Amino acid sequence: MFGIVRPCVHRLSDGLRAEWMAHLCGLCLALRSDHGQFARIVTNYDGLIISVLTEAQTERTPAQRRRAGPCPLRAMRTAPVARGEGARLAAAVSLVLASAKVRDHVADRDGLLKRRPVAAAARRVAAGWDRAGARTGAQLGFDTALLVDAVDRQTGIELLAGPGTPLLTVTEPTETATAAAFAHTAVLAGRPRNAEPLAEAGRLFGRLAHLLDAVEDQEADAASGAWNPLTATGTSRAEARRLCDDALRGVRLALRDAEFTDGRLAHVLLAHELRRSVDRAFATDVCSHRSGGLLTAGPAGPDGAVRPSADDLSADHPSGGGHAAQFGPPPGNPYAPSGPGAPSGPPQPPPEPPRDRRGLVVGCLVWAGLACTCQMCCGTFDDPWTRQRREGLCNDCDCGDCCDSCDCCGDCCDGCDCCDCGCDCSC
Numbered sequence: 001m002f003g004i005v006r007p008c009v010h011r012l013s014d015g016l017r018a019e020w021m022a023h024l025c026g027l028c029l030a031l032r033s034d035h036g037q038f039a040r041i042v043t044n045y046d047g048l049i050i051s052v053l054t055e056a057q058t059e060r061t062p063a064q065r066r067r068a069g070p071c072p073l074r075a076m077r078t079a080p081v082a083r084g085e086g087a088r089l090a091a092a093v094s095l096v097l098a099s100a101k102v103r104d105h106v107a108d109r110d111g112l113l114k115r116r117p118v119a120a121a122a123r124r125v126a127a128g129w130d131r132a133g134a135r136t137g138a139q140l141g142f143d144t145a146l147l148v149d150a151v152d153r154q155t156g157i158e159l160l161a162g163p164g165t166p167l168l169t170v171t172e173p174t175e176t177a178t179a180a181a182f183a184h185t186a187v188l189a190g191r192p193r194n195a196e197p198l199a200e201a202g203r204l205f206g207r208l209a210h211l212l213d214a215v216e217d218q219e220a221d222a223a224s225g226a227w228n229p230l231t232a233t234g235t236s237r238a239e240a241r242r243l244c245d246d247a248l249r250g251v252r253l254a255l256r257d258a259e260f261t262d263g264r265l266a267h268v269l270l271a272h273e274l275r276r277s278v279d280r281a282f283a284t285d286v287c288s289h290r291s292g293g294l295l296t297a298g299p300a301g302p303d304g305a306v307r308p309s310a311d312d313l314s315a316d317h318p319s320g321g322g323h324a325a326q327f328g329p330p331p332g333n334p335y336a337p338s339g340p341g342a343p344s345g346p347p348q349p350p351p352e353p354p355r356d357r358r359g360l361v362v363g364c365l366v367w368a369g370l371a372c373t374c375q376m377c378c379g380t381f382d383d384p385w386t387r388q389r390r391e392g393l394c395n396d397c398d399c400g401d402c403c404d405s406c407d408c409c410g411d412c413c414d415g416c417d418c419c420d421c422g423c424d425c426s427c
Contacts (some may be wrong), residue, residue: 004212005046005274007268011273022082023265027047034132035095055262057190088136089142095130100151130144130148142184142187153173158227166233182205194258200254204248215240251274
């Protein structure tokens with residue numbers, strides 16, 4: 001699973017979380033239905049945005065959902081999943097772009113692809129994905145040749161790029177490809193007036209995807225000697241951040257100009273979560289989901305660590321006037337006896353309730369069952385031995401603690417100051 005927009009489930013309201021999962025599973029099942037089981041490997045978080053945008057522009061009907069059977073990645077639970085032209089377009093675009101990614105790795109001779117037999121096999125797989133994506137695209141009226149042409153131009157641009165080359169020259173093919181895909185959702189939804197603003201949103205989304213990939217890979221590319229847009233063009237990370245921030249504003253403005261029937265999920269993904277993706281790539285966002293306090297990110301220190309923002313250290317902070325913010329439990333012992341007649345001596349915590357522990361063999365069998373059904377990865381489960389409630393590894397999020405979610409878009413602790421949706425939630 002890959003992509004730049006990776007929303008944490010703790011930040012989505014229950015309804016939007018179910019909708020997001022419906023589109024993710026719908027993309028996966030559309031790939032299986034049209035292109036076979038192996039094609040499901042190209043399922044990605046960004047591709048489902050195509051499905052989300054298509055559905056956001058249409059009236060909801062029962063035909064847009066179906067009940068899918070148990071799946072290990074859903075902890076063997078059934079779930080409603082999206083189906084229809086949006087999911088199929090997302091599948092076609094994902095195939096073509098995954099094919100481009102494979103060919104790019106072959107050209108760079110990454111890892112095992114240095115070996116000729118492996119590279120030849122990878123090229124055959126990529127060619128098959130190109131043909132499969134073209135077939136589905138043709139059935140939907142979308143010419144995937146636009147994507148293939150953009151990818152082919154990318155290689156030539158990278159060969160010619162050097163110090164002083166504008167960074168946006170390098171990102172142009174990706175921008176063109178994503179603009180075409182976003183614009184076609186308006187065609188499928190029967191809203192031709194949305195094609196222009198969605199093309200603009202797609203163009204800027206493609207720019208962000210390319211830039212964030214370059215930022216995240218810059219150190220690894222330098223160590224391996226691989227080509228990187230920032231290094232090759234001599235662009236600083238500060239300039240890359242400025243371009244990303246401009247693109248974020250442009251996406252929000254473009255979404256304002258589009259007409260949606262129900263654009264809540266599209267708004268969360270392309271306005272709020274996209275901004276968090278930028279913060280995550282530039283290490284200006286921190287996780288406080290499990291910390292018990294809301295900590296906003298400030299500027300990084302000399303050692304690269306992110307410091308609390310000035311707001312958290314101000315005199316208005318609940319931690320106390322004029323002093324640094326205090327995080328964690330209040331001072332003192334919460335178990336200390338108080339009141340008249342309280343016993344003296346060191347306070348003792350209350351005894352833990354007895355736990356019905358499983359034996360070694362039974363616990364191992366339960367552990368195997370949880371692992372095989374992916375509940376230890378993607379769900380909540382009882383510890384195989386102690387029976388304590390635990391969260392799966394995938395639930396380790398990068399979000400902050402959430403207050404009540406906004407009614408308009410389901411986002412938390414953020415407000416909706418980027419749009420005119422009337423949302424005023426704040427922490």
